[in-house]
Amino acid sequence: MEEFYWEKIENKADRSVHYNYHIKYPFPHIEMWKLVEEFKKRDRELTEQLDELLASVDKVTSVEDIERSIGELKVLAHYFMDGRKDKAVLGITRYSSLFDGIELVELESDLGMLKYALRLGDRYIESTRKPQVRSECARITGTINNKEHTIINYDYFNCYEDPENHIMVTYRFGNNTVRKPFYFDITADKAAIFVNEPFHFKALSTSNGVVEGATLDIVLVSKYAAPFTVNKVVLEFPEQTPLVVDNINESYQGKGNHALKLMINDQVNVENTSTQGKRISMLSGYIHFKSDKTGEMKTYRIYNHNYTTNW
CATH class of the missing domain: 2.60.40 (Immunoglobulin-like)
Structure with a gap:
């Protein structure tokens, strides 16, 4: 101990008095130098940390990176007293603005x-x-x-x-x-069809009152956008053996109208099916189809539907 002294402290508000006892303790210059060097080293490390954080604003890979960087910059802004403090505050603003760009x-x-x-x-x-x-x-x-x-x-x-x-x-x-x-669309997997336009038959060849080959044009209407596949069509006429077109495997997708063209290979009685001279002609039957989304097999019932023939 080199020196000491007493310091009298008086509180002006209540006139109370207390004393502080001070001791001057010898502090080696080598210790002072070490402390200064440690401070300089720590200051350099914090400056490097600041520079690294500012350079990484556009390189963040997670929300947690943004939050962690903001936390570190707040500590640095509290530590620095010079122009680096302003840099740290600006860095906080830049990182915080990244939240606005997240979608x-x-x-x-x-x-x-x-x-x-x-x-x-x-x-x-x-x-x-x-x-x-x-x-x-x-x-x-x-x-x-x-x-x-x-x-x-x-x-x-x-x-x-x-x-x-x-x-x-x-x-x-x-x-x-x-x-x-x-x-989301709850009809995304649904497949449902119907028909509302007449079917059109066109004979390719006839012989002795029998159509030996014909084409059939059907307009299918899909209620939903989900894909579906037509597998089989059965047509029923009065006094005529049902016409069956199997293994069709025609696929469609999208809501609205879709054209289905079929080849009729079964023989068709001209007299029983012709629409010539008739005000209205009707048929019934079935359209068998599958939902491509779910694999569910479905059947649409054709009942008293208009049709035309060229025979």
Whole structure:
């Protein structure tokens, strides 16, 4: 101990007095130098950390990278007292603005399943954050949260045919809310057809009151966009053996009208089937088809449907 002294401290508010005892302790210059060098080294390390964080703004690969970088920059902004403080504050602003650019992008979907990812600009980013998921009609049955994408499974049993059916997915990143509705169509797997235009028969050859070969043009109307395949057509005329066209295997996709052209190889009685001189002629029968989405076999019943012939 080299020196010491007492310091009298008086509180002007209540006139109380207390004393501080000070001791001057010899501090070797070598120790002072070591402390200064440690400070300089730590200062360099923090400066390098700041520079690295600022250079990595456009290279983040996950939401967690953004949050972690903002946290580190806040510590640096509190530490620095010079121009580096301003750089750290600017870095916080730049990283925080990345949240505004995050969007939800659908990767794959099927009725009952949604797969999406987070995208920032032109690249996908990861996140371990779980989303908030809701729907007005669908029941969410599971959420699989992978780093690179998220899969949501849902039950649509209680949903009606409504173009507004959707799954709403919401995230909270920093002070930003990222939200997107993913729409689904409960008719996506449905296959249903009907006919509303007359069938047109055209004889290719006739002999002794019998059509020995003919073509048939049918306009099918699909109620939904799902793909389907026509397998077999059965046509029934009064006093005529049913005409059967099998192994058709004609596939269609899309809502609306589709042309089906068939070759009739069975013999057809001209007198019993001709529409010449008749005000109206009708037939009945069946169209057998398959939903390509589900494999379900279905049958459309033709009942008293108009047709025309050229014989």
